[in-house]
Amino acid sequence: MRALDAIALTLLIVGGLNWLLVGLLDFDLVATLFGGQDAILSRIVYVLVGLSALYCLKFYGLLGTDRDRRTI
Template sequence: MEWLKKLAALLVLIGALNWGLIGLFKLNVVTEVFGSGSTVTQVLYSLIGLSGLWLLISKFKS
């Protein structure tokens, strides 16, 4: 399960950096790489959101 926690943390980090770039430079790296509204983009955003939720829940459980 440790690898899952590391993967979730990596995805949350990617999401945080992407939001930082959006806020500072209006640059969305995820949509630049995978395209706006593409299936890959939607899956990646969903995984990032679920990872954040999972880390939040696991933090309060421990």
């Protein structure tokens, strides 16, 4: 499960950085790398980022649990 969590987090970071670039510079990195917004590879990346966001909703359930508390 840790591997899936790491993949989902990585995809969310990619998506967040892409949106940062779109917002600040009007530059879509995913579209540039994979052949435009309508290219199948770009659409796959967009879908994977969205699915990762849905998957990461589970992390809200972990907030405030003993698992988050660190002992020094």
